[in-house]
Amino acid sequence: MNNSSPEHQAYLRGLKRQARLKRLLQVIILIGLFALWEIAAVNKWINPFIFSQPTKAWEATVRLAQRGELWVHLGYTVGETVAGFTLGTLIGIVFAIMLWWSDFMSKVLDPYIVVLNSIPKVALGPLFIVWLGTGLKAVIAMAIAVSVIVTIMMMHNGFKEIDPNKIKLLRTFGASKTQILLKVIIPASVPTMIAALKVSVGLSLVGTIVGEFLGSKAGLGYLIIYGGQIFNMSLVMAAVILLSLVSVVLYYLVSVLEERIIHHQ
Amino acid sequence: MRAILELENVSLSYHTLEGEILALQDINLQVMPEEFISIVGPSGCGKSTLLSLIAGLLKPSKGTIRLDGVPITGTTQQVGYMLQQDYLFEWRTILDNALLGLEVLRKRTPENIEKVKQMLVDYGLGGFEKYYPQQLSGGMRQRVALIRTLAMEPKVFLLDEPFSALDYQNRLAVGAEVVKILREQKKTVIMVTHDIPEAISMANRVLVFTKRPGRIKSEHIVTLNANGCNPLACRESPEFSRYYTKIWKELNSDE
Numbered sequence: 295m296n297n298s299s300p301e302h303q304a305y306l307r308g309l310k311r312q313a314r315l316k317r318l319l320q321v322i323i324l325i326g327l328f329a330l331w332e333i334a335a336v337n338k339w340i341n342p343f344i345f346s347q348p349t350k351a352w353e354a355t356v357r358l359a360q361r362g363e364l365w366v367h368l369g370y371t372v373g374e375t376v377a378g379f380t381l382g383t384l385i386g387i388v389f390a391i392m393l394w395w396s397d398f399m400s401k402v403l404d405p406y407i408v409v410l411n412s413i414p415k416v417a418l419g420p421l422f423i424v425w426l427g428t429g430l431k432a433v434i435a436m437a438i439a440v441s442v443i444v445t446i447m448m449m450h451n452g453f454k455e456i457d458p459n460k461i462k463l464l465r466t467f468g469a470s471k472t473q474i475l476l477k478v479i480i481p482a483s484v485p486t487m488i489a490a491l492k493v494s495v496g497l498s499l500v501g502t503i504v505g506e507f508l509g510s511k512a513g514l515g516y517l518i519i520y521g522g523q524i525f526n527m528s529l530v531m532a533a534v535i536l537l538s539l540v541s542v543v544l545y546y547l548v549s550v551l552e553e554r555i556i557h558h559q
Numbered sequence: 560m561r562a563i564l565e566l567e568n569v570s571l572s573y574h575t576l577e578g579e580i581l582a583l584q585d586i587n588l589q590v591m592p593e594e595f596i597s598i599v600g601p602s603g604c605g606k607s608t609l610l611s612l613i614a615g616l617l618k619p620s621k622g623t624i625r626l627d628g629v630p631i632t633g634t635t636q637q638v639g640y641m642l643q644q645d646y647l648f649e650w651r652t653i654l655d656n657a658l659l660g661l662e663v664l665r666k667r668t669p670e671n672i673e674k675v676k677q678m679l680v681d682y683g684l685g686g687f688e689k690y691y692p693q694q695l696s697g698g699m700r701q702r703v704a705l706i707r708t709l710a711m712e713p714k715v716f717l718l719d720e721p722f723s724a725l726d727y728q729n730r731l732a733v734g735a736e737v738v739k740i741l742r743e744q745k746k747t748v749i750m751v752t753h754d755i756p757e758a759i760s761m762a763n764r765v766l767v768f769t770k771r772p773g774r775i776k777s778e779h780i781v782t783l784n785a786n787g788c789n790p791l792a793c794r795e796s797p798e799f800s801r802y803y804t805k806i807w808k809e810l811n812s813d814e
Contacts, residue, residue, distance in 0.1 A: 463646045466614055467663040467711070468634035477663070481650045 343527070350528035351535060358517075358532070367533075370513035371502055372540060374430065378437020379498035383491060385438065386445025393446070394453040394479065395471065411447060415439040415501065419508040433505030433513070440501030441494040448493065452486030453479055488552045495544045503537065514540070561628075563747050564590040564613065564715055569622035570772075571608060581772035582608050586622070588766070588775070590715075595738070595748045597758035599810060600768025600776075606751040609773070610717045613749065614640045626715065636664060639713030644724045645704035647692035653679065653703055654688040660711045671710070678706045682740070697725045698733045705737055709744065716741060718750040722757070734761065735790045755810070759783070759802045760790035767809045777809050 298306075328348045334340045335347035342350070358364040393400035418439055422432040456479060464474050506515025514533045521529030566588040573580040582605040590596060598606050611617045613624060615634040624631045626638065647656045657675045661667050679685060682702050692700055701722070708716065721737070722730045738761050741748055752758050758765050765779040781802060783793040793799060 457646070459642055459644065460646055460648070462616070463642060464659075464663060465616055466634060466640040466642075467660045468636070469663045473663055477659070478648070481648065484650070 346527040346531045351531040354528040354532040367513055367517055368536065374433045374437055374502045375498045375544065377434045378501055379441055379494045382438040382441040382494055382498060383445055386442045387449055389446045390449035390453060393450045411443045416504050419504060423509045428509030433502055433510055436505030437498040437501035441497040444497060445490045445494050448490040449483065449486060452483045456482045484555060492548050495548055499541055560591055562589040563592045563627060565625045567623050569612065569619045569624060571612060571617065572620045584772040584774050586775060590747060592747055593745050594764065595762045597762035597765045598751045598768060599753060599755055599758045599765060599806065600773060601770050603771055604768040605771060605773030606768055607719050610640065610719050610751055614638050614717055636711050637713055638715045638717060639708040639711055640717045641704060641708055641721045643720045645700040647700055647703055649692055652688065653684065653690050656692060657703055657706045657710060660707050675710050678710060682706060698729050701733050714747060716746045716748045718748060720752050731791060738790050755803055755806050756794060759799060760793040765806060767806060779806060
Protein backbone atom coordinates (compact mmCIF):
# COMPACT_ATOMS: atom_id res chain seq x y z
CA MET A 295 0.00 0.00 0.00
CA ASN A 296 3.00 2.28 0.54
CA ASN A 297 3.71 2.82 -3.12
CA SER A 298 0.10 3.58 -4.08
CA SER A 299 -0.74 6.98 -5.51
CA PRO A 300 -2.02 9.79 -3.24
CA GLU A 301 -5.33 9.55 -5.06
CA HIS A 302 -5.63 5.88 -4.20
CA GLN A 303 -4.68 6.53 -0.58
CA ALA A 304 -7.35 9.21 -0.39
CA TYR A 305 -9.83 6.74 -1.81
CA LEU A 306 -8.89 4.15 0.83
CA ARG A 307 -9.11 6.73 3.62
CA GLY A 308 -12.53 7.72 2.33
CA LEU A 309 -13.70 4.10 2.50
CA LYS A 310 -12.38 3.70 6.04
CA ARG A 311 -13.97 6.92 7.18
CA GLN A 312 -17.31 5.83 5.77
CA ALA A 313 -17.04 2.46 7.55
CA ARG A 314 -16.30 4.17 10.88
CA LEU A 315 -19.15 6.63 10.37
CA LYS A 316 -21.53 3.75 9.62
CA ARG A 317 -20.57 1.93 12.82
CA LEU A 318 -20.83 5.15 14.86
CA LEU A 319 -24.31 5.93 13.54
CA GLN A 320 -25.45 2.37 14.26
CA VAL A 321 -24.37 2.70 17.89
CA ILE A 322 -25.89 6.19 18.19
CA ILE A 323 -29.24 4.97 16.91
CA LEU A 324 -29.26 2.13 19.44
CA ILE A 325 -28.28 4.33 22.38
CA GLY A 326 -30.66 7.05 21.18
CA LEU A 327 -33.62 4.71 21.11
CA PHE A 328 -32.95 3.46 24.63
CA ALA A 329 -32.35 7.02 25.87
CA LEU A 330 -35.56 8.24 24.27
CA TRP A 331 -37.46 5.36 25.85
CA GLU A 332 -35.96 6.13 29.30
CA ILE A 333 -36.66 9.87 29.02
CA ALA A 334 -40.19 9.29 27.79
CA ALA A 335 -40.87 6.99 30.74
CA VAL A 336 -39.27 9.25 33.37
CA ASN A 337 -41.23 12.26 32.11
CA LYS A 338 -44.41 10.19 31.97
CA TRP A 339 -44.86 10.79 28.20
CA ILE A 340 -45.58 7.10 28.15
CA ASN A 341 -46.96 5.05 31.02
CA PRO A 342 -43.93 3.29 32.57
CA PHE A 343 -46.21 0.69 34.15
CA ILE A 344 -47.19 -0.71 30.77
CA PHE A 345 -44.17 0.36 28.70
CA SER A 346 -41.51 -0.22 31.36
CA GLN A 347 -38.17 1.53 30.84
CA PRO A 348 -34.56 0.51 30.15
CA THR A 349 -33.33 0.96 33.74
CA LYS A 350 -36.20 -1.19 35.08
CA ALA A 351 -35.55 -3.82 32.42
CA TRP A 352 -31.89 -3.82 33.44
CA GLU A 353 -32.86 -4.20 37.13
CA ALA A 354 -35.12 -7.11 36.21
CA THR A 355 -32.21 -8.73 34.37
CA VAL A 356 -29.89 -8.23 37.33
CA ARG A 357 -32.48 -9.75 39.72
CA LEU A 358 -32.77 -12.78 37.44
CA ALA A 359 -29.02 -13.10 37.39
CA GLN A 360 -28.78 -12.83 41.20
CA ARG A 361 -31.33 -15.56 41.67
CA GLY A 362 -29.32 -17.64 39.22
CA GLU A 363 -32.32 -17.97 36.89
CA LEU A 364 -30.91 -15.94 34.03
CA TRP A 365 -28.56 -18.64 32.79
CA VAL A 366 -31.22 -21.31 33.16
CA HIS A 367 -33.66 -19.41 30.96
CA LEU A 368 -31.01 -18.44 28.43
CA GLY A 369 -29.67 -21.97 28.42
CA TYR A 370 -33.09 -23.46 27.71
CA THR A 371 -33.84 -21.09 24.85
CA VAL A 372 -30.41 -21.37 23.25
CA GLY A 373 -30.27 -25.14 23.74
CA GLU A 374 -33.75 -25.70 22.33
CA THR A 375 -33.02 -23.46 19.35
CA VAL A 376 -29.70 -25.14 18.57
CA ALA A 377 -31.28 -28.59 18.92
CA GLY A 378 -34.18 -27.42 16.74
CA PHE A 379 -32.14 -26.13 13.87
CA THR A 380 -29.53 -28.87 14.01
CA LEU A 381 -32.18 -31.60 13.88
CA GLY A 382 -34.31 -29.55 11.48
CA THR A 383 -31.37 -29.12 9.12
CA LEU A 384 -30.44 -32.80 9.27
CA ILE A 385 -34.00 -33.96 8.71
CA GLY A 386 -34.43 -31.34 5.99
CA ILE A 387 -31.32 -32.44 4.13
CA VAL A 388 -32.29 -36.11 4.35
CA PHE A 389 -35.74 -35.31 2.94
CA ALA A 390 -34.27 -33.11 0.22
CA ILE A 391 -31.95 -35.97 -0.77
CA MET A 392 -34.93 -38.33 -0.94
CA LEU A 393 -36.80 -35.89 -3.17
CA TRP A 394 -33.71 -35.50 -5.39
CA TRP A 395 -33.25 -39.26 -5.54
CA SER A 396 -36.69 -39.89 -6.93
CA ASP A 397 -37.93 -37.23 -9.27
CA PHE A 398 -41.23 -39.07 -9.44
CA MET A 399 -41.70 -38.99 -5.67
CA SER A 400 -40.83 -35.31 -5.61
CA LYS A 401 -43.62 -34.70 -8.12
CA VAL A 402 -46.02 -36.81 -6.07
CA LEU A 403 -45.17 -35.04 -2.82
CA ASP A 404 -45.02 -31.53 -4.28
CA PRO A 405 -48.55 -30.41 -3.28
CA TYR A 406 -48.04 -31.74 0.26
CA ILE A 407 -44.86 -29.74 0.66
CA VAL A 408 -46.60 -26.63 -0.62
CA VAL A 409 -49.37 -27.11 1.95
CA LEU A 410 -46.93 -27.83 4.77
CA ASN A 411 -44.98 -24.75 3.83
CA SER A 412 -48.00 -22.47 3.84
CA ILE A 413 -49.79 -23.60 7.00
CA PRO A 414 -48.65 -21.70 10.08
CA LYS A 415 -46.69 -24.40 11.93
CA VAL A 416 -47.53 -22.58 15.18
CA ALA A 417 -51.02 -24.01 14.80
CA LEU A 418 -49.55 -27.45 15.45
CA GLY A 419 -48.26 -26.39 18.89
CA PRO A 420 -51.12 -27.78 20.96
CA LEU A 421 -50.74 -31.13 19.19
CA PHE A 422 -47.07 -31.35 20.10
CA ILE A 423 -47.91 -30.60 23.72
CA VAL A 424 -50.54 -33.32 23.84
CA TRP A 425 -48.24 -35.81 22.11
CA LEU A 426 -44.94 -34.97 23.79
CA GLY A 427 -46.00 -33.29 27.05
CA THR A 428 -45.11 -29.77 28.12
CA GLY A 429 -41.42 -28.99 28.17
CA LEU A 430 -38.26 -29.59 26.24
CA LYS A 431 -39.48 -32.18 23.73
CA ALA A 432 -42.54 -30.22 22.60
CA VAL A 433 -40.51 -27.02 22.29
CA ILE A 434 -37.83 -28.69 20.17
CA ALA A 435 -40.53 -30.31 18.03
CA MET A 436 -42.00 -26.85 17.49
CA ALA A 437 -38.59 -25.43 16.53
CA ILE A 438 -38.08 -28.26 14.04
CA ALA A 439 -41.59 -27.91 12.62
CA VAL A 440 -41.13 -24.21 11.93
CA SER A 441 -37.72 -24.56 10.24
CA VAL A 442 -37.67 -27.94 8.50
CA ILE A 443 -39.90 -27.28 5.48
CA VAL A 444 -37.91 -24.25 4.38
CA THR A 445 -34.72 -26.28 4.68
CA ILE A 446 -36.21 -29.05 2.54
CA MET A 447 -37.36 -26.62 -0.13
CA MET A 448 -34.12 -24.62 -0.21
CA MET A 449 -31.92 -27.71 -0.32
CA HIS A 450 -34.03 -29.46 -2.96
CA ASN A 451 -34.00 -26.35 -5.15
CA GLY A 452 -30.27 -26.09 -4.62
CA PHE A 453 -29.80 -29.69 -5.72
CA LYS A 454 -31.88 -29.08 -8.83
CA GLU A 455 -29.89 -25.99 -9.79
CA ILE A 456 -26.55 -27.80 -9.89
CA ASP A 457 -25.11 -27.69 -13.39
CA PRO A 458 -26.38 -30.87 -15.09
CA ASN A 459 -23.07 -31.11 -16.93
CA LYS A 460 -21.26 -31.76 -13.65
CA ILE A 461 -23.58 -34.73 -13.21
CA LYS A 462 -23.08 -35.73 -16.84
CA LEU A 463 -19.33 -35.69 -16.26
CA LEU A 464 -19.66 -38.22 -13.45
CA ARG A 465 -22.02 -40.31 -15.54
CA THR A 466 -19.41 -40.51 -18.30
CA PHE A 467 -17.14 -42.13 -15.71
CA GLY A 468 -19.93 -44.64 -15.05
CA ALA A 469 -20.80 -43.23 -11.61
CA SER A 470 -23.68 -44.69 -9.61
CA LYS A 471 -26.41 -42.48 -8.19
CA THR A 472 -24.81 -42.71 -4.74
CA GLN A 473 -21.49 -41.57 -6.17
CA ILE A 474 -23.18 -38.65 -7.93
CA LEU A 475 -24.80 -37.71 -4.62
CA LEU A 476 -21.59 -37.90 -2.61
CA LYS A 477 -19.17 -36.45 -5.15
CA VAL A 478 -21.26 -33.73 -6.79
CA ILE A 479 -24.61 -33.00 -5.22
CA ILE A 480 -23.57 -32.68 -1.59
CA PRO A 481 -20.25 -30.87 -1.99
CA ALA A 482 -21.76 -28.51 -4.57
CA SER A 483 -24.58 -27.70 -2.15
CA VAL A 484 -22.47 -26.47 0.75
CA PRO A 485 -23.21 -22.79 0.01
CA THR A 486 -26.93 -23.59 -0.22
CA MET A 487 -26.70 -25.42 3.08
CA ILE A 488 -25.22 -22.36 4.78
CA ALA A 489 -27.92 -20.13 3.30
CA ALA A 490 -30.55 -22.57 4.58
CA LEU A 491 -28.87 -22.64 7.98
CA LYS A 492 -29.06 -18.85 8.22
CA VAL A 493 -32.78 -18.88 7.53
CA SER A 494 -33.41 -21.83 9.76
CA VAL A 495 -31.60 -20.34 12.79
CA GLY A 496 -34.09 -17.47 12.83
CA LEU A 497 -37.08 -19.72 12.23
CA SER A 498 -36.02 -22.19 14.93
CA LEU A 499 -35.86 -19.35 17.41
CA VAL A 500 -39.41 -18.41 16.45
CA GLY A 501 -40.47 -22.03 16.97
CA THR A 502 -38.68 -22.21 20.31
CA ILE A 503 -40.31 -19.05 21.66
CA VAL A 504 -43.77 -20.13 20.52
CA GLY A 505 -43.16 -23.55 22.03
CA GLU A 506 -42.17 -21.93 25.31
CA PHE A 507 -45.25 -19.72 25.19
CA LEU A 508 -47.50 -22.71 24.84
CA GLY A 509 -46.12 -24.95 27.50
CA SER A 510 -42.88 -24.80 29.39
CA LYS A 511 -41.48 -23.83 32.75
CA ALA A 512 -38.28 -22.23 31.53
CA GLY A 513 -36.83 -20.16 28.70
CA LEU A 514 -37.17 -16.61 27.47
CA GLY A 515 -40.54 -17.39 25.91
CA TYR A 516 -41.76 -18.61 29.30
CA LEU A 517 -40.44 -15.42 30.95
CA ILE A 518 -42.28 -13.26 28.43
CA ILE A 519 -45.60 -15.05 28.99
CA TYR A 520 -45.10 -15.20 32.77
CA GLY A 521 -44.16 -11.49 32.93
CA GLY A 522 -47.24 -10.63 30.90
CA GLN A 523 -49.51 -12.64 33.18
CA ILE A 524 -48.25 -10.97 36.37
CA PHE A 525 -48.13 -7.60 34.58
CA ASN A 526 -44.39 -7.25 35.09
CA MET A 527 -43.54 -5.42 31.87
CA SER A 528 -39.92 -4.89 32.93
CA LEU A 529 -39.47 -8.64 33.00
CA VAL A 530 -41.11 -8.93 29.56
CA MET A 531 -38.90 -6.20 28.11
CA ALA A 532 -35.78 -7.73 29.71
CA ALA A 533 -36.62 -11.09 28.11
CA VAL A 534 -37.28 -9.50 24.71
CA ILE A 535 -33.94 -7.67 24.79
CA LEU A 536 -32.12 -10.87 25.81
CA LEU A 537 -33.90 -12.65 22.98
CA SER A 538 -32.61 -10.09 20.47
CA LEU A 539 -29.10 -10.68 21.78
CA VAL A 540 -29.53 -14.45 21.46
CA SER A 541 -30.67 -14.12 17.85
CA VAL A 542 -27.76 -11.84 16.98
CA VAL A 543 -25.23 -14.22 18.56
CA LEU A 544 -26.69 -17.27 16.81
CA TYR A 545 -26.71 -15.51 13.44
CA TYR A 546 -23.14 -14.39 14.04
CA LEU A 547 -22.05 -17.96 14.82
CA VAL A 548 -23.51 -19.19 11.54
CA SER A 549 -21.66 -16.39 9.73
CA VAL A 550 -18.42 -17.51 11.37
CA LEU A 551 -19.12 -21.05 10.20
CA GLU A 552 -19.76 -19.71 6.70
CA GLU A 553 -16.49 -17.79 6.72
CA ARG A 554 -14.59 -20.87 7.84
CA ILE A 555 -16.06 -23.09 5.16
CA ILE A 556 -15.72 -20.59 2.34
CA HIS A 557 -12.11 -19.85 3.29
CA HIS A 558 -11.45 -23.55 3.43
CA GLN A 559 -12.54 -23.96 -0.19
CA MET B 560 -6.61 -53.10 -39.90
CA ARG B 561 -9.85 -53.65 -38.04
CA ALA B 562 -12.08 -50.80 -37.02
CA ILE B 563 -11.96 -50.02 -33.30
CA LEU B 564 -15.41 -48.46 -33.37
CA GLU B 565 -18.28 -49.39 -35.64
CA LEU B 566 -21.66 -47.74 -35.94
CA GLU B 567 -24.23 -49.69 -37.89
CA ASN B 568 -27.50 -48.04 -38.96
CA VAL B 569 -27.67 -46.07 -35.74
CA SER B 570 -30.79 -43.96 -35.25
CA LEU B 571 -32.01 -42.12 -32.19
CA SER B 572 -35.39 -40.60 -31.43
CA TYR B 573 -36.27 -38.26 -28.61
CA HIS B 574 -39.71 -38.51 -27.11
CA THR B 575 -41.49 -35.42 -25.88
CA LEU B 576 -45.12 -34.57 -25.13
CA GLU B 577 -45.43 -33.00 -28.57
CA GLY B 578 -44.21 -36.13 -30.29
CA GLU B 579 -41.18 -37.96 -31.46
CA ILE B 580 -38.12 -36.22 -32.78
CA LEU B 581 -35.72 -38.14 -34.96
CA ALA B 582 -32.33 -36.77 -33.92
CA LEU B 583 -30.03 -39.12 -35.78
CA GLN B 584 -30.82 -41.29 -38.77
CA ASP B 585 -28.96 -44.30 -40.13
CA ILE B 586 -25.45 -43.40 -39.10
CA ASN B 587 -22.88 -45.81 -40.48
CA LEU B 588 -19.31 -45.23 -39.48
CA GLN B 589 -16.12 -47.18 -39.09
CA VAL B 590 -13.37 -45.64 -37.05
CA MET B 591 -9.85 -46.99 -37.37
CA PRO B 592 -7.45 -47.11 -34.43
CA GLU B 593 -5.56 -43.84 -33.95
CA GLU B 594 -7.82 -42.05 -36.37
CA PHE B 595 -8.87 -38.47 -35.59
CA ILE B 596 -12.35 -37.72 -36.86
CA SER B 597 -14.00 -34.31 -36.74
CA ILE B 598 -17.73 -33.94 -37.05
CA VAL B 599 -19.18 -30.63 -38.20
CA GLY B 600 -22.79 -29.78 -38.79
CA PRO B 601 -25.48 -27.19 -38.13
CA SER B 602 -26.48 -26.75 -34.51
CA GLY B 603 -29.09 -29.21 -33.38
CA CYS B 604 -27.97 -31.81 -35.92
CA GLY B 605 -27.36 -34.40 -33.22
CA LYS B 606 -23.55 -34.27 -33.21
CA SER B 607 -23.38 -34.21 -29.43
CA THR B 608 -26.08 -36.84 -29.21
CA LEU B 609 -23.89 -39.12 -31.29
CA LEU B 610 -21.11 -38.74 -28.73
CA SER B 611 -23.52 -39.55 -25.90
CA LEU B 612 -24.47 -42.71 -27.76
CA ILE B 613 -20.86 -43.79 -28.21
CA ALA B 614 -20.15 -42.96 -24.56
CA GLY B 615 -22.99 -45.27 -23.57
CA LEU B 616 -25.00 -42.50 -21.89
CA LEU B 617 -27.87 -43.04 -24.34
CA LYS B 618 -29.09 -46.14 -26.08
CA PRO B 619 -29.72 -46.03 -29.83
CA SER B 620 -33.35 -46.46 -30.90
CA LYS B 621 -32.09 -48.59 -33.78
CA GLY B 622 -28.80 -50.05 -34.86
CA THR B 623 -25.71 -51.07 -32.93
CA ILE B 624 -22.47 -49.51 -31.82
CA ARG B 625 -19.53 -51.83 -31.35
CA LEU B 626 -16.26 -51.13 -29.63
CA ASP B 627 -13.60 -53.69 -30.56
CA GLY B 628 -16.42 -55.81 -31.90
CA VAL B 629 -18.40 -55.77 -28.64
CA PRO B 630 -21.73 -53.88 -28.55
CA ILE B 631 -21.74 -50.89 -26.18
CA THR B 632 -24.42 -51.27 -23.51
CA GLY B 633 -23.34 -48.59 -21.03
CA THR B 634 -20.45 -46.41 -20.06
CA THR B 635 -17.07 -48.03 -20.28
CA GLN B 636 -13.59 -47.10 -19.24
CA GLN B 637 -12.50 -47.64 -22.84
CA VAL B 638 -14.30 -44.49 -23.92
CA GLY B 639 -13.31 -41.12 -22.46
CA TYR B 640 -15.62 -38.15 -22.94
CA MET B 641 -14.52 -34.54 -22.72
CA LEU B 642 -17.33 -32.04 -22.38
CA GLN B 643 -17.64 -28.46 -23.62
CA GLN B 644 -16.09 -27.04 -20.49
CA ASP B 645 -13.53 -28.44 -18.11
CA TYR B 646 -16.10 -28.81 -15.27
CA LEU B 647 -13.39 -28.99 -12.67
CA PHE B 648 -14.97 -29.03 -9.23
CA GLU B 649 -14.12 -25.87 -7.35
CA TRP B 650 -14.13 -27.70 -4.00
CA ARG B 651 -11.45 -30.16 -5.10
CA THR B 652 -7.76 -29.53 -5.51
CA ILE B 653 -6.15 -30.01 -8.91
CA LEU B 654 -4.87 -33.44 -7.88
CA ASP B 655 -8.27 -34.50 -6.55
CA ASN B 656 -9.94 -33.24 -9.71
CA ALA B 657 -7.51 -35.18 -11.87
CA LEU B 658 -8.24 -38.29 -9.79
CA LEU B 659 -12.03 -37.96 -9.99
CA GLY B 660 -12.54 -40.49 -12.77
CA LEU B 661 -10.33 -43.09 -11.12
CA GLU B 662 -12.06 -42.43 -7.82
CA VAL B 663 -15.45 -43.18 -9.37
CA LEU B 664 -14.00 -46.44 -10.69
CA ARG B 665 -12.71 -47.15 -7.15
CA LYS B 666 -9.16 -47.09 -8.43
CA ARG B 667 -7.77 -44.31 -6.27
CA THR B 668 -4.81 -46.47 -5.36
CA PRO B 669 -1.40 -45.20 -4.23
CA GLU B 670 0.07 -46.28 -7.60
CA ASN B 671 -2.59 -44.38 -9.51
CA ILE B 672 -2.13 -41.30 -7.35
CA GLU B 673 1.58 -41.42 -8.19
CA LYS B 674 0.75 -41.91 -11.84
CA VAL B 675 -1.55 -38.89 -11.94
CA LYS B 676 0.98 -36.77 -10.03
CA GLN B 677 3.55 -37.68 -12.66
CA MET B 678 1.10 -36.78 -15.43
CA LEU B 679 0.56 -33.37 -13.84
CA VAL B 680 4.31 -32.85 -13.86
CA ASP B 681 4.62 -34.09 -17.45
CA TYR B 682 1.97 -31.70 -18.67
CA GLY B 683 3.42 -28.64 -17.00
CA LEU B 684 1.26 -28.65 -13.90
CA GLY B 685 3.92 -29.74 -11.43
CA GLY B 686 3.61 -27.79 -8.21
CA PHE B 687 -0.08 -27.04 -8.79
CA GLU B 688 -1.38 -30.24 -7.16
CA LYS B 689 -2.76 -28.48 -4.11
CA TYR B 690 -4.15 -25.47 -5.96
CA TYR B 691 -7.85 -25.03 -6.60
CA PRO B 692 -9.23 -24.72 -10.15
CA GLN B 693 -10.17 -21.06 -9.77
CA GLN B 694 -6.47 -20.26 -9.31
CA LEU B 695 -5.53 -21.66 -12.74
CA SER B 696 -5.78 -20.21 -16.24
CA GLY B 697 -8.25 -21.58 -18.78
CA GLY B 698 -5.54 -23.46 -20.64
CA MET B 699 -4.20 -25.09 -17.49
CA ARG B 700 -7.68 -26.10 -16.40
CA GLN B 701 -8.23 -27.70 -19.79
CA ARG B 702 -5.06 -29.72 -19.29
CA VAL B 703 -6.27 -30.91 -15.89
CA ALA B 704 -9.52 -32.02 -17.52
CA LEU B 705 -7.50 -33.87 -20.14
CA ILE B 706 -5.40 -35.61 -17.49
CA ARG B 707 -8.58 -36.55 -15.61
CA THR B 708 -9.73 -38.42 -18.72
CA LEU B 709 -6.29 -39.73 -19.77
CA ALA B 710 -5.75 -41.18 -16.29
CA MET B 711 -8.56 -43.65 -16.95
CA GLU B 712 -6.65 -44.86 -20.00
CA PRO B 713 -9.48 -44.88 -22.55
CA LYS B 714 -8.75 -46.00 -26.10
CA VAL B 715 -11.35 -43.76 -27.66
CA PHE B 716 -11.60 -40.06 -26.85
CA LEU B 717 -14.79 -38.14 -27.50
CA LEU B 718 -14.38 -34.38 -27.58
CA ASP B 719 -17.50 -32.23 -27.56
CA GLU B 720 -16.41 -28.74 -28.63
CA PRO B 721 -13.79 -29.04 -25.94
CA PHE B 722 -12.21 -25.64 -26.54
CA SER B 723 -15.34 -23.58 -27.00
CA ALA B 724 -15.10 -22.04 -23.53
CA LEU B 725 -11.64 -20.62 -24.23
CA ASP B 726 -10.87 -17.33 -25.97
CA TYR B 727 -9.48 -17.46 -29.52
CA GLN B 728 -5.76 -17.24 -28.66
CA ASN B 729 -5.97 -19.94 -26.02
CA ARG B 730 -8.17 -22.01 -28.18
CA LEU B 731 -5.53 -22.42 -30.85
CA ALA B 732 -2.72 -23.06 -28.40
CA VAL B 733 -4.61 -25.44 -26.11
CA GLY B 734 -6.14 -27.22 -29.09
CA ALA B 735 -2.69 -27.83 -30.61
CA GLU B 736 -1.39 -29.07 -27.28
CA VAL B 737 -4.27 -31.45 -26.68
CA VAL B 738 -4.00 -32.88 -30.18
CA LYS B 739 -0.28 -33.41 -29.72
CA ILE B 740 -0.82 -35.29 -26.47
CA LEU B 741 -3.60 -37.43 -27.91
CA ARG B 742 -1.43 -38.31 -30.94
CA GLU B 743 1.51 -39.20 -28.75
CA GLN B 744 -0.71 -41.43 -26.67
CA LYS B 745 -2.03 -43.06 -29.85
CA LYS B 746 -5.65 -42.39 -29.00
CA THR B 747 -8.56 -42.67 -31.35
CA VAL B 748 -10.46 -39.40 -31.33
CA ILE B 749 -13.89 -38.25 -32.38
CA MET B 750 -14.33 -34.51 -32.04
CA VAL B 751 -17.51 -32.53 -32.53
CA THR B 752 -17.11 -28.88 -33.38
CA HIS B 753 -18.79 -26.06 -35.26
CA ASP B 754 -15.43 -24.48 -36.04
CA ILE B 755 -14.46 -25.65 -39.54
CA PRO B 756 -10.77 -24.60 -39.34
CA GLU B 757 -10.48 -26.46 -36.04
CA ALA B 758 -12.05 -29.54 -37.61
CA ILE B 759 -9.71 -29.50 -40.62
CA SER B 760 -6.53 -28.66 -38.74
CA MET B 761 -6.83 -31.55 -36.30
CA ALA B 762 -8.50 -34.40 -38.15
CA ASN B 763 -7.67 -37.15 -40.61
CA ARG B 764 -11.27 -37.23 -41.63
CA VAL B 765 -14.05 -34.64 -41.44
CA LEU B 766 -17.67 -35.73 -41.48
CA VAL B 767 -20.32 -33.20 -42.42
CA PHE B 768 -23.73 -33.76 -40.87
CA THR B 769 -27.08 -32.65 -42.24
CA LYS B 770 -29.72 -30.72 -40.37
CA ARG B 771 -32.01 -32.74 -38.12
CA PRO B 772 -32.45 -35.61 -38.46
CA GLY B 773 -28.67 -35.81 -38.51
CA ARG B 774 -27.19 -37.95 -41.23
CA ILE B 775 -23.69 -38.11 -42.66
CA LYS B 776 -23.83 -35.84 -45.67
CA SER B 777 -20.26 -36.16 -46.82
CA GLU B 778 -16.87 -37.32 -45.77
CA HIS B 779 -13.57 -35.55 -46.40
CA ILE B 780 -10.25 -37.26 -46.02
CA VAL B 781 -7.76 -34.70 -44.81
CA THR B 782 -4.15 -35.41 -45.67
CA LEU B 783 -2.70 -32.34 -43.99
CA ASN B 784 -1.97 -34.32 -40.88
CA ALA B 785 -0.54 -37.34 -42.63
CA ASN B 786 2.99 -36.24 -41.92
CA GLY B 787 2.06 -35.41 -38.36
CA CYS B 788 2.28 -31.64 -38.60
CA ASN B 789 0.69 -29.73 -35.78
CA PRO B 790 -2.70 -28.03 -36.13
CA LEU B 791 -1.23 -24.54 -36.11
CA ALA B 792 1.10 -25.37 -38.99
CA CYS B 793 -1.73 -27.12 -40.84
CA ARG B 794 -3.64 -23.88 -40.93
CA GLU B 795 -0.78 -22.33 -42.90
CA SER B 796 -0.78 -24.93 -45.66
CA PRO B 797 -2.20 -23.98 -49.06
CA GLU B 798 -4.55 -26.95 -49.15
CA PHE B 799 -6.16 -25.80 -45.94
CA SER B 800 -8.31 -23.17 -47.64
CA ARG B 801 -9.31 -25.66 -50.30
CA TYR B 802 -10.72 -27.98 -47.64
CA TYR B 803 -12.27 -25.04 -45.86
CA THR B 804 -14.12 -23.80 -48.94
CA LYS B 805 -15.36 -27.26 -49.79
CA ILE B 806 -16.66 -28.03 -46.31
CA TRP B 807 -18.10 -24.56 -45.85
CA LYS B 808 -20.08 -24.97 -49.08
CA GLU B 809 -21.30 -28.40 -48.02
CA LEU B 810 -22.52 -27.02 -44.71
CA ASN B 811 -24.35 -24.16 -46.29
CA SER B 812 -26.03 -25.95 -49.16
CA ASP B 813 -29.47 -27.34 -48.57
CA GLU B 814 -29.22 -31.04 -49.17
